[in-house]
Amino acid sequence: MRHRHVLRAGAALLMAGIALITPTAASADDTVSALATAGTAATIGGYPVWAHFNNPGIEKDGVADDTIHLELERLIDAAPAGSTIQGSIYSLTLNSVAQALVDAQTRGVTVRVVLDGKNATTGATAVTTIKKLTNHRFCSYGTGNACISTSATGDMHTKMFTFSATTDPNGVARTQVAWFGSANLTTATGPKSFNNAITVYGDAALTAGLNANFTDMWNQAHFDGNDYYDAFAPRGYFVASAASGYSSPEAEGQTDSIVTRLNDVTPDENCRLRISVAFVTAGRPELLAQILKMRAAGCQIWMVASTTDTGDIWVNSTVYNELLTAGVKIRRQYNVHDKYFALYGKFTDTYRYRIYTGSQNWTADALSGNDELFVKMAWETGTTHPLYTAYYNHFMDTYNEGTTCTIANYPCREVV
Numbered sequence: 001m002r003h004r005h006v007l008r009a010g011a012a013l014l015m016a017g018i019a020l021i022t023p024t025a026a027s028a029d030d031t032v033s034a035l036a037t038a039g040t041a042a043t044i045g046g047y048p049v050w051a052h053f054n055n056p057g058i059e060k061d062g063v064a065d066d067t068i069h070l071e072l073e074r075l076i077d078a079a080p081a082g083s084t085i086q087g088s089i090y091s092l093t094l095n096s097v098a099q100a101l102v103d104a105q106t107r108g109v110t111v112r113v114v115l116d117g118k119n120a121t122t123g124a125t126a127v128t129t130i131k132k133l134t135n136h137r138f139c140s141y142g143t144g145n146a147c148i149s150t151s152a153t154g155d156m157h158t159k160m161f162t163f164s165a166t167t168d169p170n171g172v173a174r175t176q177v178a179w180f181g182s183a184n185l186t187t188a189t190g191p192k193s194f195n196n197a198i199t200v201y202g203d204a205a206l207t208a209g210l211n212a213n214f215t216d217m218w219n220q221a222h223f224d225g226n227d228y229y230d231a232f233a234p235r236g237y238f239v240a241s242a243a244s245g246y247s248s249p250e251a252e253g254q255t256d257s258i259v260t261r262l263n264d265v266t267p268d269e270n271c272r273l274r275i276s277v278a279f280v281t282a283g284r285p286e287l288l289a290q291i292l293k294m295r296a297a298g299c300q301i302w303m304v305a306s307t308t309d310t311g312d313i314w315v316n317s318t319v320y321n322e323l324l325t326a327g328v329k330i331r332r333q334y335n336v337h338d339k340y341f342a343l344y345g346k347f348t349d350t351y352r353y354r355i356y357t358g359s360q361n362w363t364a365d366a367l368s369g370n371d372e373l374f375v376k377m378a379w380e381t382g383t384t385h386p387l388y389t390a391y392y393n394h395f396m397d398t399y400n401e402g403t404t405c406t407i408a409n410y411p412c413r414e415v416v
Contacts, residue, residue, distance in 0.1 A: 039071070039169060040390035045241035045378035047203045050169055051387055053394045054183060054195040058401050060307075062192030062335045068183045069094055069190055071169070075179060075199065076100040078167040081108030086214045087161035088147075088371075089115045089130075090359075093122075093186040098129035105133055113137070114217045116156040117145035126185070139220060139371075147217035149249045150226045151369040156217065157359050158247070158373045159183060162207045174201040178210050178243075180375055181357060182339045193337035194276070194398050196357060196391065198377070200242045209238025210373075213247050217371060226368065227251035241378060248360070248372035256286040256367060261356055261376045263290060264347060271299035271345040274395045276338040278306045279314035283364025288319055292326050299345065301328045304399045306336035312411030313403075319362075324407050331402030332412040338398070342391040352379035353388035 042049045052071045056062040077100055079085055085104060092098060092115060105111045111133055117140035119127050130136055139147035139156045146154035160180040168174050181197030183190045200206055213236075216228070229236030229250040236247040246257040265271065273294060295301050303323065306314045313320070313332040324330060340357040347354075358374040360366040380388055405412035 039067070040386050041169075042380070042387040042390075044200070044380065044387060045203065045243070047242040048168060048174075048201040049242060049377075049387060050199045050201075051390045052197045052199070053390070054191055054193065055394065055397045056192050056194065056335055058334060060334050062188075064187065064191035066191050068181065068195055068197045069097055069185060071197070071199070072161065072179060073097055073100045074169070075161070075163060075166045075177065076104050079104050079109045079163055080165055083163065083165040084110040084112075085161060085163055086112045086211060087114075088156060088158045088214065088217060089113060089119070089185055090155065090157050090159060091116065091184045091186045091189070092119050092126045092130060093124045094190060095126040095129055097185050098126040102129055102132045111135060112214075112218060114139055114147055114156060114214070118155075137218060137220075139217065141220070141222070146371045147220050148222065148228050148371050149369060150222050151249065151365075153365065153369060154249070155365070155370045157366070157370045158213070158217070159359050160210055160214075160373055162210050162214070164207075168199075168201055176204045176207045177201050178203065178206045180210070180373060182337055182359060184337075189337050193335040194333070194394070195337050196340055196394060198243075198355075198357060198375070203240050203242040205238065205240035206242055206245075209240060209245055212238065213245070213373070225251040227254070229257065243375050243377045245358075246374045246376070248366060248370055248374075249368050252364075252368045256284060256290075257374050258284075258341075258356070258360065259286045259290045261374070262294070262341065262343070265294070265343060265345040266347070267294040267297035267299040267345060269298035270351065271297070272343070273299055273301045273345070274342040274392065275301070275303040276336060276340055276395055276398060277303070277362050278337050278339065280305055280316055280319055280362040281364065282316040282318055284362055284367065287362060288322060291328065292322065295326045295328055302395070302399065303328055303330045304333050304336055304395065304402055305330065307332055307334050311413065313405060315411075317410055320405070320410055320412075321407055324405065330405040330412070331399050332405060333398050333402035336398060338394075340391060342388060342395060344388070347379060350381060352381050353385040354379040355387055355391050
């Protein structure tokens with residue numbers, strides 16, 4: 001029998017409105033005592049939302065935190081006969097998730113899953129299990145492994161599921177449920193890495209948008225110039241009350257889906273931006289320019305990035321130097337697999353809190369080569385902003401004991 005997700009005391013405090021940071025606290029020193037949250041409830045855009053995190057600790061080998069995949073299993077287990085589950089999986093070795101999907105099919109749930117093509121030949125037990133699903137598909141195009149992208153090196157890197165019916169963590173029956181985030185369904189880049197996931201309950205426009213993206217992946221639809229995201233078509237995006245989503249690939253040389261989401265803030269000295277990302281290349285110059293523009297306008301910015309196998313920070317040296325020179329504070333930490341931006345700033349005339357998450361790393365491939373999902377959550381205002389607070393606390397869990405980066409110690413190696 002699979003374990004069931006149990007909330008920690010920290011999440012209960014957050015739901016009660018205790019220990020929530022204010023705009024003043026958001027500007028606190030680099031090292032801040034933070035609650036480790038297993039699950040946090042919020043209301044975003046009028047809909048119930050839960051955020052879950054894996055905090056595996058700061059050891060090089062990681063200590064498994066099963067929070068996210070156990071919550072996904074709970075959602076799958078609660079799907080009733082006659083309902084539908086659709087999902088996309090980049091990499092799969094967690095057999096408990098695969099078995100949960102097969103069990104759902106057995107009890108009468110319609111289950112459809114797309115997987116990055118590399119999974120087909122791994123021989124993993126979980127892949128053998130997933131092949132028992134009547135409706136599963138391993139994607140490929142030429143030498144690539146994406147569903148929509150025609151890039152020779154493309155990946156199907158989206159991590160999302162929709163449920164026509166299931167229950168929330170309190171056991172309340174819900175319909176039109178969307179789950180998305182950064183975690184893969186493997187031990188190394190799931191439970192043993194810092195990850196985040198969001199579940200939104202009841203926003204039909206959100207699930208419709210994700211389902212449209214899933215259908216294009218399932219049908220392995222391709223587009224001239226590998227240009228899936230096109231605001232004028234329109235395709236590759238959706239707008240909903242709780243969140244809006246933007247899907248890759250987008251043809252090279254057009255817009256940057258992260259930049260065109262971040263640039264609606266008016267940066268000033270009260271602005272606070274925290275970035276957690278697995279790795280950073282030089283392939284997103286527009287994104288670098290946007291962060292530097294925000295910093296030049298007075299926004300305080302922190303970043304945490306992951307560590308390579310050789311113990312170096314996984315950030316391109318040119319980008320690293322430009323960010324540090326501009327005053328962005330960077331730390332290196334083991335096993336960072338998150339891909340999110342936590343932003344407090346002025347939108348039009350009001351200071352608001354907003355989370356941006358999904359599957360995109362700071363790479364050109366994430367924008368133009370892979371199937372990816374970038375999600376802009378609706379903002380929070382006022383003194384209570386539990387979703388932002390949960391991400392802030394997760395960031396500090398990652399950042400607090402990381403190695404402080406300087407231009408002199410690149411690639412951010414510890415001083416001995």
